[in-house]
Amino acid sequence: MRGILKLAYKLLVNDKAKFTALIVGITFSVFLMVQMMAMFAGILNRASATVLNVGAPIWIMDPAVQTVANTIGMPDYVLDAVRSMQGVNYAVPFYSGGALVKLADGTYQSVTIMGLDDTTLFGRPPLLEGKLEDIYGENAFVVVKDTEFRKLENPSVGTQFEVNDNRGVIVGIAEVSSASLFGVPTLYTTYYRALQYLPNPRFTISYVLAEPKQASDIPRIKQQVQALGYLALTRDEFMDRISDFYKYQTNIGTNILIMTVMSFIVGLSISGQTFYTFVLENLEKFGALKAMGAKSRELISMILFQASFTALAGYGLGIGLCALLISLARVRLPDYAAMITYWDLVFAFVMVVIIAGVSSYFGVRRVLRIEPFEIFRG
Amino acid sequence: MATPAITAAGIDKFFGEGEARTQALRGVSLQAYFGEMLYIVGPSGSGKTTLLSVLSGILRPDSGSVAVEGTEIWKLGGDQLADFRLHKIGFVFQDYHLFPRLTTAENVAIPLILKRVSWSQAIASALKYLEVVGLKNRADLPPVKLSGGEQQRVAIARAITGQPDILIMDEPTASLDGDTGQAIVEFVKKNVLNDKRSILIVTHDSRIYQFATRVLKMEDGRLMAIEKGGPPV
Incomplete structure (x- = not known):
């Protein structure tokens, strides 16, 4: 043959x-x-860059959330309730929101601000420059060096800007595994500084990030969160949900x-x-x-x-x-x-x-x- | 010339249906012997090519039988019939049907490749047969680079490279000038015909009758006359 x-x-x-x-x-x-x-x-x-970069095993959110950028604030008791649940190893608050930054030349630039849990800084990106502990300093922000970085006029450690008439200082330059879809630079700071600097609705927690004690605890955690009226998704499930939104609802x-x-x-x-x-x-x-x-x-x-x-x-x-x-x-x-x-x-x-x-x-x-x-x- | 290579008896063949139905062969019977070059001649539409197709296992007759070396070929199944053609029959088509995208040697090697001989052995064997037909120096050329006579000789080499017992040649001189046609048929008679092979030729060309052992004339689907040699059956 x-x-x-x-x-x-x-x-x-x-x-x-x-x-x-x-x-x-x-x-x-x-x-x-x-x-x-x-x-x-x-x-x-x-579209799932934040979920990938933060890397939390479980994301707890309002059931109406479709994408990571489309946040709906949750009351503080949700965080306490999750921390009290059986099978939860730890849970931290996470803030994600948009803001306008006034640059040194007087121009404004949209940014995404991520507020990390003050105690643990869970979900922080690895730093290329600067020291992590400096994020606790006054007005401190860490900027992500991705393709949008230049829109902040290529800042360096020490560069200053304004957010809602508050002074901000770059204390670190970080890298992330995946850049964002939305074409705006990303700044990281602590959760409470994010709340101080940005205008807030009644409820402020964008997501509660949790880790189960064991993988087998995940279904039980989901049930308990559902009983609270909220939604718990694993990282992959959240990414699938975001994908489904872009696939089927756009x-x-x-x-x-x-x-x-x-x-x-x-x-x-x-x-x-x-x-x-x-x-x-x-x-x-x-x-x-x-x-x-x-x-x-x-x-x-x-x-x-x-x-x-x-x-x-x-x-x-x-x-x-x-x-x-x-x-x-x-x-x-x-x-x-x-x-x-x-x-x-x-x-x-x-x-x-x-x-x-x-x-x-x-x-x-x-x-x-x-x-x-x-x-x-x- | 005593052993019959082909024995055909009472062959009928119809084409078309209804009012368009025509009978191409009408009770044709003949024998072709080893060691002979048998011509079937006659006007266009007389049924020569149809008869050749029936005898070579290409076209199934509506009635009658064809035995090749004692085997009733029309009782064979599809694959057996294909194997029969592959091993027993060599074809020289009127238009040669050489493959223009292959070299001359590859064209000649085709029957051996179909017999599952390895590619290199098939090419080596093809070169020997190209030497027989005097075209070894053209082995690497595509057939389109060859003259009509050369293409005919390549077709003959291809037909005999599988060492068939029966060689079927359909109008072998139709595309050639008179001298080349005669030279080709003379070459076949001298170099291809032997005691273990029977050659059947369909032709219009009376200039090559001189090389025939027997010439049978067909008309209107019947064998009508013997123009040369002994009785057909």
């Missing part, structure tokens, strides 16, 4: 024009599909899905039509092979091999092209929001298999129908 497959390979790749058209069709189809999904995955990842997911389907259809059309034309052009040759004694299953193997080889080559090139583009984009935009996930690869692979299957199906049908006698008759 190897010889027959080699024959199929040579018939395919030696027809350079058709082979190139096939490869280009599938490559761009895969590229478009994966790029769309990678962009969406990047957006979803960024048009982003729908649009990405439409674009992905369109990419698939374009790829299927180009590759399917080109491959079918390739088979049609070689139909007499397949008929001659049949006359010479090739069995139907051998001809099917040849066509499936040709379709699969083209599809896999196009798949590899498409993924490579996508990775290259994302890498190039990151040279210019270090936090370019696109990431190729394993699911993207699996999905694109399945789509490519479908393209190969559909393309070869029609070719196989024609080849099986060709009668060697027609070759004889010319």
Whole structure:
């Protein structure tokens, strides 16, 4: 069979024009599909950046919260109640809110301010510059060095600014694993300073961050929080909830899905039509092979091999092209929001298999129908 | 020439249905022997190619039987019939049907590749047969770079590389000028025909009759006359 497959390979790749058209069709189809999904995955990842960066195992929130930025304040007793629950190792308050910062040149810049528990500083980011204990100093803030950092005029330790007519001082520069989706710089401070500096509603705790004593305590903690009228989610569940919001309650997911389907259809059309034309052009040759004694299953193997080889080559090139583009984009935009996930690869692979299957199906049908006698008759 | 390679008896073949139904073969019976070069001649539409297809296991007759070396080929299943063609029959098609994307040597090697001979062995064997037809120096060229006569010789090399007992040639001189056509058939008679092989040729070309052992004339689906050699059955 190897010889027959080699024959199929040579018939395919030696027809350079058709082979190139096939490869280009599938490559761009895969590229478009994966790029769309990678962009969406990047957006979803960024949307959950705070959850990833803070890293708390359990997030307790108002049940109406859909995204991490869409906070609804909870009363202080929730924190006390959670701390009293069975199975909770510890629980701390967490503040997340937006503010306007007045920079040294008099311009204003929107920022996200994270208020960390004063006692534990749970969820703090690792510092690149400065000392962590300085966050307890007067007016102290830690700034995150991400792509939005420059919007604060590239501050350094000691840089001053104003927040609601309060003086702020940068005491540390931090890094986080994932930059935020919303295009504004992030400042960290203590929970109580955040409450002092920012206008507050009646209830001030954005989230209660908790850790269970054991993983098996999580269901019980969830039940107890639910009994309070609030919602407890694990980190992954919260990220899924945020993803679901962007997928199903905004048009982003729908649009990405439409674009992905369109990419698939374009790829299927180009590759399917080109491959079918390739088979049609070689139909007499397949008929001659049949006359010479090739069995139907051998001809099917040849066509499936040709379709699969083209599809896999196009798949590899498409993924490579996508990775290259994302890498190039990151040279210019270090936090370019696109990431190729394993699911993207699996999905694109399945789509490519479908393209190969559909393309070869029609070719196989024609080849099986060709009668060697027609070759004889010319 | 005593042993029959092919024995066909009472072959009928119809095409179409209803009012368009026509009978292409009408009770054709013949024998082809090892060591002979049997021509089937006749006007267009007389059923020559249909008969050749039935005899070579390509087209199933509506009635009658075909025995090749004692095996009733139309009682074989699909894969068995394909194996029969692969091992017993060599085809030289009228339009050659060489693969333009393969080299000449690869074209010649195809029957061996279908027989699951390894690629390198098949190519090595193909080169030997290309040498037989005088085209070894063209082995690496694609067939489109060859002249019509050379392409015909490549087709012959391909047909015999699997060492078939029966060689079927459909209008072997149709695409060639007179001298080249005669040279090709003469070459086949000298170099390809032997006591263990039977060659059946369908042709219009009376200039090559001189090389035939027997010439049978078909008309309107029947074997009408013997133009050369002994009786057909």
